[in-house]
Amino acid sequence: MRTHIHIIFGKNHQIQGGIKNTDVRRKGFISSCTTSKGGVDGDSMDEFERAVEEIYEALEGNMDREEIRKTLRKWIVGYKLSLDEAKRGIIVNYGGSNKLLDGKFKKLNELRAGEGRLNLRVKVLSINEKVHGEGETRKKYYYGMVGDDTAVLPFTAWNLNVNIRKGDCIEIKNAYTKEWRGQIQVTIGQNTRVEILPPDSVKVRSEIRKAKVKDLHPRMGLVEVAGKILNVEKRTIVVDGNERDIYTGIFADDTGEIPFTSWDTPVEKGSTLRISGAYVSTFRGMPQLVFDSRSTIREENMEIKIKETPVPIESLEGKGGFNVLLEGVIIDVKDGSGLIYRCPECGRVISGSGCPVHGRVKPVADLRIKAILDDGTGAVMCLFNREQTEKILGKSLEEVIDMVKDNLGNPSVILDMVEDKLIARPMKVRGNVMNDEKYGLRMLIKDFEMINMDDIAKKAEKMLDEMGW
Numbered sequence: 335m336r337t338h339i340h341i342i343f344g345k346n347h348q349i350q351g352g353i354k355n356t357d358v359r360r361k362g363f364i365s366s367c368t369t370s371k372g373g374v375d376g377d378s379m380d381e382f383e384r385a386v387e388e389i390y391e392a393l394e395g396n397m398d399r400e401e402i403r404k405t406l407r408k409w410i411v412g413y414k415l416s417l418d419e420a421k422r423g424i425i426v427n428y429g430g431s432n433k434l435l436d437g438k439f440k441k442l443n444e445l446r447a448g449e450g451r452l453n454l455r456v457k458v459l460s461i462n463e464k465v466h467g468e469g470e471t472r473k474k475y476y477y478g479m480v481g482d483d484t485a486v487l488p489f490t491a492w493n494l495n496v497n498i499r500k501g502d503c504i505e506i507k508n509a510y511t512k513e514w515r516g517q518i519q520v521t522i523g524q525n526t527r528v529e530i531l532p533p534d535s536v537k538v539r540s541e542i543r544k545a546k547v548k549d550l551h552p553r554m555g556l557v558e559v560a561g562k563i564l565n566v567e568k569r570t571i572v573v574d575g576n577e578r579d580i581y582t583g584i585f586a587d588d589t590g591e592i593p594f595t596s597w598d599t600p601v602e603k604g605s606t607l608r609i610s611g612a613y614v615s616t617f618r619g620m621p622q623l624v625f626d627s628r629s630t631i632r633e634e635n636m637e638i639k640i641k642e643t644p645v646p647i648e649s650l651e652g653k654g655g656f657n658v659l660l661e662g663v664i665i666d667v668k669d670g671s672g673l674i675y676r677c678p679e680c681g682r683v684i685s686g687s688g689c690p691v692h693g694r695v696k697p698v699a700d701l702r703i704k705a706i707l708d709d710g711t712g713a714v715m716c717l718f719n720r721e722q723t724e725k726i727l728g729k730s731l732e733e734v735i736d737m738v739k740d741n742l743g744n745p746s747v748i749l750d751m752v753e754d755k756l757i758a759r760p761m762k763v764r765g766n767v768m769n770d771e772k773y774g775l776r777m778l779i780k781d782f783e784m785i786n787m788d789d790i791a792k793k794a795e796k797m798l799d800e801m802g803w
C-alpha cells in the first residue's frame with residue numbers, strides 16, 4: 335500500500351501514468367502482483383465483476399453471468415443507476431434476495447486476498463492523503479493502517495463518505511481486499527460505506543510488535559526490529575510515472591538475516607538501526623522486511639553478534655527463510671539425482687535427446703542432488719548443484735560420465751553412490767529456504783558440511799562419562 339499502491343486504480347481512472355509493472359519487474363522487484371483483468375480502470379472493473387458475481391449468487395444461478403453483465407450494463411447506462419442500486423434492483427426484479435448482500439463482520443486476521451462484501455470494525459492508526467494522476471485524471475486518495483484486536487493491516491480509500499482521522503474508530507461496510515507485495519490490504523471503494531464509531535470502541539492489538547528476525551513472518555502487522563545493515567544497494571525505479579529510490583539489502587540481528595526494502599529512506603551499510611513500524615511481506619518464497627518514510631528509523635549503538643545456531647525446520651513452515659543454517663539427517667535421495675542431461679537452450683532436464691520445447695538438441699551433462707533433510711521438527715528438500723555433488727561423490731563430472739559408460743550407460747550407478755554417501759548421514763546445510771505452496775520447503779544449498787560421526791561418538795562418550803555411566 336504505502337507508496338506502491340497505485341496498482342489499484344480508482345473509479346473513472348485511466349491507466350495513463352499507471353505503474354510500469356514491466357519496468358519494476360525487469361529490475362527484479364516484484365514477484366507477483368494482482369492487477370485486475372485487462373489492467374485498465376482496475377478498481378471499477380473489479381467492482382463490476384464483483385457485482386456480477388454477487389447477482390449470480392443471489393439469483394442462485396438462474397441467470398448466467400454474461401446475461402447478468404448485459405443486464406447490469408443496461409441498468410447502469412439506461413436507467414442511470416449506481417452500480418449498487420442496479421445490483422440490488424436486478425436481484426429483486428429477477429426474484430432473488432438482497433439479504434445475502436449484507437455481508438458479515440470479520441476480524442482483520444481472517445482476511446484473505448480477493449474477498450468482497452466485507453464488514454469491519456477497526457481503528458485508524460494512520461492516514462495519509464495522496465494525489466494520483468495529472469490533469470483530468472487527477473484523483474485524491476487515502477492510505478494508511480487500520481487495526482483491530484487481531485491484526486494491523488494497510489488500507490486504501492478511493493472514496494470516503496465521511497472524513498476520518500487518525501485515532502477514529504470506524505465501521506466499514508462492503509469493503510474488499512487486495513494483495514500487493516505479499517500483503518493483504520483493505521480497500522474502500524465506491525460502494526463502501528464508512529461510519530464513525532464512539533471513541534475507543536475498537537481495541538487494537540499492540541500497534542507495533544517488537545520482534546526478532548527469526549520470528550518475522552507476513553501477516554504479523556507492524557513490527558519493531560533492531561539490527562545491522564549488512565549490505566545495501568540503491569536503485570531507482572519508476573512507480574506510477576514517478577521515480578522512486580529504493581534501498582535493498584540484508585538486515586540482521588543476533589537470530590538471523592532477512593532481505594529488506596526501504597522505500598525512499600536511505601540506510602547505510604554497517605549501521606545499526608532500530609526500525610519501528612516496518613512490516614513483513616513475502617518475496618520469492620521468503621519473508622522480506624519493508625519500511626518507508628512512515629517508519630521510525632533510529633541509529634542505535636549495539637553489538638550485533640550473529641550466532642551460528644541452526645534453526646528448527648518447523649519454524650520455516652509456511653514462510654521460508656533467508657540464509658538459514660539447518661542441522662539434520664538426510665533421510666531420502668530423490669530420483670533425478672546424480673548424472674542428468676539438460677537442454678542446452680533452456681536448461682530443462684531431459685531424457686533422450688529431445689526437449690519438450692526445443693525438440694532434438696545436443697544434451698549437456700550435469701550433476702545434481704535432490705535430498706530430504708530431516709531435523710526431527712520438519713523436513714526440507716535440499717538442492718545440491720554440480721560442484722557440490724562432485725564434492726560429495728569425490729568425483730568430477732568427467733569421471734562420473736566414464737563410470738556410467740563402464741556401467742553400460744546406466745546412470746543408476748551414480749544414484750546408488752549418492753545414496754550410499756548421503757542417506758542417514760548427519761549434515762549442516764546453509765542456504766535460502768523457499769516456501770512453495772506446491773512443493774513445500776526447498777533449500778538451494780550455499781554451503782554444506784558433513785558432521786563427522788566420530789566426533790558425535792566421542793561427544794556422546796564424553797557426555798556419558800560426565801554423567802558417570
Ligand SMILES: [Zn+2]
Nearest residue numbers: 677680689692
Ligand atoms: Zn529446451
